[in-house]
Amino acid sequence: MGSRQPGNTRSFALAAHGGAGKTTLAEAMLFDNGQISRMGKTESGNTISDFSSEEQKRQISIGTSLLTLERGGKTLFALDAPGFADFTGEMSAAIRVADASLLLVSAVGGVEVQTGRAWEYAVENDSPVVFYISKMDRENADFSKVLADVKEQFSGNALPVFLPIGAEASFKGVVDVLKGKAYVYTQDGSGKFTEGDVPPDMAEVASAAKEALVEAAVEMDDALMERYLEGEPVEGDDLTKVVRAAIAKRRIFPVLTGSAATNVGVHQLLDFIAEYFPSPLDRGPVKAEASGAAVNVAPDTSAPFSALCFKVMVDPYVGKLSFIRVYSGTLSSEGNNIYNVKKGEDERISTFKFMMGKEGRDVKEIIAGDIVAIPKLQSTKVGHTLATKGGASFLYPHIEFPLPVYSVAVIAKTRADEDKLGNAITKTLEEDRSLTFEKNSETHDNVLSGMGDLHIDIVLAKMKERYGVELDTRTPQVPYRETIKKTSEAQGKHKKQSGGHGQYGDVSIRYIPLERGAGFEFVDKIVGGAIPKNYIPAVEKGLHEYMAKGPLAGFPVVDFKAELYFGSYHDVDSSEMSFKLATRLSFKKGILDAAPVLLEPIMNVEVIVPDQYMGDVMGDFNSRRGRIMGMEARGRLQVVKAQVPLAEMFRYAIILRSMTSGQGSFSMEHSHYEEVPADIAKKVIAAHKQEEEEE
Ligand SMILES: Nc1nc2c(ncn2[C@@H]2O[C@H](COP(=O)(O)OP(=O)(O)O)[C@@H](O)[C@H]2O)c(=O)[nH]1
Ligand SMILES: [Mg+2]
CATH class of the missing domain: 3.40.50.300 (P-loop containing nucleotide triphosphate hydrolases)
Structure with a gap:
C-alpha cells in the first residue's frame, strides 16, 4: 500500500x-x-x-x-x-x-x-x-x-x-x-x-x-x-x-x-x-488561496495533506459519505483526524474507501491524486477544503454549481409531513448542491428550485422514500412589487379621545417616485417641532412595516421616497403607536393617489439549441413577452439571449425540452424589475382582491 x-x-x-x-x-x-x-x-x-x-x-x-x-x-x-x-x-x-x-x-x-x-x-x-x-x-x-x-x-x-x-x-x-x-x-x-x-x-x-x-x-x-x-x-x-x-x-x-x-x-x-x-x-500544481494570496499546490506526497470535498452522498444504509479529491500529501486513517479548513473544525476519521458504486473497500492511506470517500464526516460540505490540524491552511476555490432554472412551491400534505419537512430538506440540500430551498419573504411560498422538472420530481420522490415526507406542488407566486409613478401628498390622522387615555397622531407625508432599484428613502422635513423628535422614528418604522404589503395588491412597495413634512401632536394623548397608526392612514391613501403600478421580475435567459430550433425558440419568446437581446453561433449550436418576465418562465424547462426534443438547454438569472403591462396587472390585482375577500 x-x-x-x-x-x-x-x-x-x-x-x-x-x-x-x-x-x-x-x-x-x-x-x-x-x-x-x-x-x-x-x-x-x-x-x-x-x-x-x-x-x-x-x-x-x-x-x-x-x-x-x-x-x-x-x-x-x-x-x-x-x-x-x-x-x-x-x-x-x-x-x-x-x-x-x-x-x-x-x-x-x-x-x-x-x-x-x-x-x-x-x-x-x-x-x-x-x-x-x-x-x-x-x-x-x-x-x-x-x-x-x-x-x-x-x-x-x-x-x-x-x-x-x-x-x-x-x-x-x-x-x-x-x-x-x-x-x-x-x-x-x-x-x-x-x-x-x-x-x-x-x-x-x-x-x-x-x-x-x-x-x-x-x-x-x-x-x-x-x-x-x-x-x-x-x-x-x-x-x-x-x-x-x-x-x-x-x-x-x-x-x-x-x-x-x-x-x-x-x-x-x-x-x-x-x-x-x-x-x-502531469497535471502539475493546482491553484488555491491563502489569506487573499494565490498559492500553487504541487501533488507532492511528502507535502502537508490537502483535499477538496466535491460530493456528499447520504445513503439510507451506508450513512453519509464525503467524496474527496486529494491534491497534496499523504494521510493515514490511523491516529489522525481531518481538519476542515473552511469551518475550522476537526473531524474524526476511521477509514478511507476506494469506491465501487455504493460499495467501498477500506484503505488505510491516501495520497495526492486519490479520489476516495470518507464515511461519517459531520461538518464537511461540498466545496470545503480538508487538511490536518496545523497543516495546510489554504483553501481551494469553491465548486461552482449552475443556478437553478425551475421552481415549484411546495406544501406539506399533512401536519406530520410539515413536522418532518425541515430535517428532510436539510439532508437533501446537503447532498444536492444544485437544489435550493427558500421561503420567499414577499410571497410566503416555500420555493424548491432545481435544474428542471425531472430534477425536482426526483428530489420529491427521494424525500418521500427516505424521510417519509409527502409534498404537494404548485406554480410559485410571482414576487411582484408595487411602486408609484407620480408624487402625492397625504395626511393621516389617528385620533381617539373618548374616555380614558386618548390617542393622537397626525402626519403629512409626500410620496415621491425614485428610479428603479433605488429601494426606499425616508426624509424628515419637520420644522419647528410640528412633530416632536421622539415620535419621528415611529413614523419611519411604520412606513417600513406597511411597505411590505402594498395597498394595490399586497406586494412590497419599492423605489419611492417618503418625506415627512408636517403634522401635529397632543401633549398627553400622543404616543409612538398613535403616530404609527396615523402613518398607516397616510401611506395607504398616499400610495393609491400616486399612480401605483405593479412591477415584475425580468430574467436574463440564455438558451443553447441546435440551429434548426432557433426560429421556434425566438417565436416562443415573442409569445412570452420576451425581448431578444442577441444571438451567437457556438459551433453548430446557437445561443439566444433574451430578457423574459419570470411569470412566463416557470415551466420553460418543460417547454424547451418538448420544443427541441430534449436538445436545448438554458440558464437564467434575475436581471431587474419592470412595470407589468396593464391588462396583466388588472388580473393580478383582481386575483388579490378575491383572495382578500375570501380570507
Ligand atoms: N448498442 C449499444 N447500446 C449501448 C451501448 N452503450 C450503451 N448502450 C445503451 O444506451 C443506453 C444508454 O446507456 P447508458 O450507459 O445508461 O448511458 P449514459 O447515460 O451515458 O450513462 C442504454 O440503453 C444502453 O444499453 C453500446 O455500446 N452499444
Ligand atoms: Mg449513466
Whole structure:
C-alpha cells in the first residue's frame, strides 16, 4: 500500500450527453478488468454505477458514482457523471476534480448539447480531453461522420488513435494506430480478443492517422522535433512520452472508439487510460488561496495533506459519505483526524474507501491524486477544503454549481409531513448542491428550485422514500412589487379621545417616485417641532412595516421616497403607536393617489439549441413577452439571449425540452424589475382582491 505513487494514478470523468453510454462503458471496464463477474445493464437497473432506487427506476444516472480500478500497476479512478441537463452540476464537479475527461460521443447521435457543455467545463478547468466514439455496434453507427463533427465543433487536433474494424452489427475490433496493431474480438460479449496485424485495407488510413499524431505531438519536445523534421522516425518510449505530454497539455485530443454493449475494444481503452492519461504529476500544481494570496499546490506526497470535498452522498444504509479529491500529501486513517479548513473544525476519521458504486473497500492511506470517500464526516460540505490540524491552511476555490432554472412551491400534505419537512430538506440540500430551498419573504411560498422538472420530481420522490415526507406542488407566486409613478401628498390622522387615555397622531407625508432599484428613502422635513423628535422614528418604522404589503395588491412597495413634512401632536394623548397608526392612514391613501403600478421580475435567459430550433425558440419568446437581446453561433449550436418576465418562465424547462426534443438547454438569472403591462396587472390585482375577500 505504501508503495503507491501519484505517477501511477489516473483519474477521469466519464462525461457526455445523457444516454451516450457512460454507465454501460464503466460496467464493461469493470467486467473486463475482472472486478465484476457479469455485466449489468442500465435498463435492467443492475449496474454498479446506477445504484440508487431512483436511478434504477428511471434507468438513467442521477448522481456521479466513483469506480476504482487497478490496471497494470496503476490505480484508476473513474467518475461516472450523469449526462442529463438536469444534473449538469454533478458533471461539472466531476470534470473539475478528475485529472482528465473521457468525453463520450455516440457513433449514432453525434455531438449533442451536453457534449458541448462537458467540453466547455473541460476548457474552463484546463482539463485534458480524450474522446470516445461509443456504440459502434449500433445501426447507423458512423465513425467518420462523428469524428468530422468532433473536429469541427471542438478541435482540429481531435486525432484518432483507435480506428473501428467494421461497423454496426459487424463491428468487431479496433486498430490502435500508435501500436500498429489490430485487436479482433469474439463478439460474444466475453471481451476475448486476438492481437494481430492491421488489416491491409486499413493500413494506409492507420499510418496517416499515426503520422498526424506524431506530427502534433513532437511539438512538445524541441530536440525530438528536430530529429523528426530531419526524417528520423519517432518511436517507442520517445513517442509515448510526447503523446502523453501533448494530451496533458491539451495539445491533442485522442479519439478512441468501441462498443460497451458488445464489449469490443474496452481492453484497449483501459490500457490506453493506464498508459497515456495524465497522472496528477502531469497535471502539475493546482491553484488555491491563502489569506487573499494565490498559492500553487504541487501533488507532492511528502507535502502537508490537502483535499477538496466535491460530493456528499447520504445513503439510507451506508450513512453519509464525503467524496474527496486529494491534491497534496499523504494521510493515514490511523491516529489522525481531518481538519476542515473552511469551518475550522476537526473531524474524526476511521477509514478511507476506494469506491465501487455504493460499495467501498477500506484503505488505510491516501495520497495526492486519490479520489476516495470518507464515511461519517459531520461538518464537511461540498466545496470545503480538508487538511490536518496545523497543516495546510489554504483553501481551494469553491465548486461552482449552475443556478437553478425551475421552481415549484411546495406544501406539506399533512401536519406530520410539515413536522418532518425541515430535517428532510436539510439532508437533501446537503447532498444536492444544485437544489435550493427558500421561503420567499414577499410571497410566503416555500420555493424548491432545481435544474428542471425531472430534477425536482426526483428530489420529491427521494424525500418521500427516505424521510417519509409527502409534498404537494404548485406554480410559485410571482414576487411582484408595487411602486408609484407620480408624487402625492397625504395626511393621516389617528385620533381617539373618548374616555380614558386618548390617542393622537397626525402626519403629512409626500410620496415621491425614485428610479428603479433605488429601494426606499425616508426624509424628515419637520420644522419647528410640528412633530416632536421622539415620535419621528415611529413614523419611519411604520412606513417600513406597511411597505411590505402594498395597498394595490399586497406586494412590497419599492423605489419611492417618503418625506415627512408636517403634522401635529397632543401633549398627553400622543404616543409612538398613535403616530404609527396615523402613518398607516397616510401611506395607504398616499400610495393609491400616486399612480401605483405593479412591477415584475425580468430574467436574463440564455438558451443553447441546435440551429434548426432557433426560429421556434425566438417565436416562443415573442409569445412570452420576451425581448431578444442577441444571438451567437457556438459551433453548430446557437445561443439566444433574451430578457423574459419570470411569470412566463416557470415551466420553460418543460417547454424547451418538448420544443427541441430534449436538445436545448438554458440558464437564467434575475436581471431587474419592470412595470407589468396593464391588462396583466388588472388580473393580478383582481386575483388579490378575491383572495382578500375570501380570507
Ligand atoms: N448498442 C449499444 N447500446 C449501448 C451501448 N452503450 C450503451 N448502450 C445503451 O444506451 C443506453 C444508454 O446507456 P447508458 O450507459 O445508461 O448511458 P449514459 O447515460 O451515458 O450513462 C442504454 O440503453 C444502453 O444499453 C453500446 O455500446 N452499444
Ligand atoms: Mg449513466
